[in-house]
Amino acid sequence: MGCFPCFGSGQEDDELGYYGGNGGAAGWAAAAASSSAAAAAAAAVGGGAEAAVAAPPRAERSPTGSNKSKAKGNGSKKELAVLKDANGNVISAQTFTFRQLAAATKNFRDECFIGEGGFGRVYKGRLDGTGQVVAIKQLNRDGNQGNKEFLVEVLMLSLLHHQNLVNLVGYCADGDQRLLVYEYMPLGSLEDHLHDLPPGKEALDWNTRMKIAAGAAKGLEYLHDKADPPVIYRDFKSSNILLGEGFHAKLSDFGLAKLGPVGDKSHVSTRVMGTYGYCAPEYAMTGQLTVKSDVYSFGVVLLELITGRKAIDSTRPAAEQNLVSWARPLFNDRRKLPKMADPGLEGRFPTRGLYQALAVASMCIQSEAASRPLIADVVTALSYLANQIYDPNTASTSKKGGGDQRSRVSDSGRALSRNDDTGSSGHRSPSKDLDDSPRERHATGTAHKGERERMVAEAKMWGENWREKQRAAQGSLDSPTGGG
Known part of the structure; x- marks a missing residue:
């Protein structure tokens, strides 16, 4: 699915700027203006002033290098000035000539083609010299996205680094060519593993789905809570979640990302952009963007993971074409x-x-933004679920021999009977009557919002207990008096 301006808000938006300037944004502007990464990209696309406004968070430039240096886009390969993120990690990216990237992709042959998105075509390539395998995105000059999105992507991924964000290796702004070079993600996108599977390809198992959901949520948590000012992703969808070895999830495609509100601001006003089916209703109607807009989109993707359905599927009956409308x-x-x-x-x-995963999804897609959880709470709940290793063989055996003693599986893989009220943390379940069987005290068919909230709270509490247990275990390993 491509990007679209859904229900134009009438707001003028440069896609890079920040409404209501403030000290935080000014700090970003200073960081960007002084970094050769921003200067090089801005000079290449002729947008130096815009680059300063778009500067991403908490980056500081090493004393080496001149803050007035600008790349002329002349195609010479060079290392960017040494940049550091908020944690002191060195940020490195390269500029490439078009000739170098053409060589890496065998002149963009079809055999190297691996996909296409709103930005343009994506190719698998191998860089000369290092032999590094990379993914190379070539801007479609006739497409909806252009120089501004290209610049945002370079700036964001040059200064934002996290294990659940895709790594930017470098970029090319050679003449009128615009290309982005990323680490190669061998398993493709989440969309590739959920929808329109080819014959013989196995569907993702439950454990893998929860692992992907938790990883993607952690990427959003970094953008919302660790970046300062926060970053609103604005285009969270299954095709933008890339998968590495072991189905490690990373967010990609930051061309539509925006700086979030800071200070006393409650939202950012912007032209509405996104992908149909994932766009939060309040954002689509008013153009008022908050981090809760991303939480809604996350809920849609979580529903895709649970149900295997597409956000929008025109091949289904009319009442089932919109995933959220069908699920509610x-x-x-x-x-x-x-x-x-x-x-x-x-x-x-x-x-x-x-039940717990559906409860989280249900809370994320609430119509009212204020009713949606913070992404940090979503991460806690899903991290817990991702660590409940489900063994279908154990569960099947327990069901066969258990009669009425219906079973669930703990994080150790042990089957827990219906009468076993303790979870992996050793604490009694706070919601004993939330049993595995659908034939429970709500047999009349009414599950209220309060129950969904309790299920989310239960998963969140278990997640916190699990984290405490992990920290305690780590502490005992680190202690000189710990067992060994």
């Missing part, structure tokens, strides 16, 4: 929740885990 009524009937699981899972999922 089902949340109100507990007996229907198991039917929301992706048929591709073939019943291999923990029922309790399914």
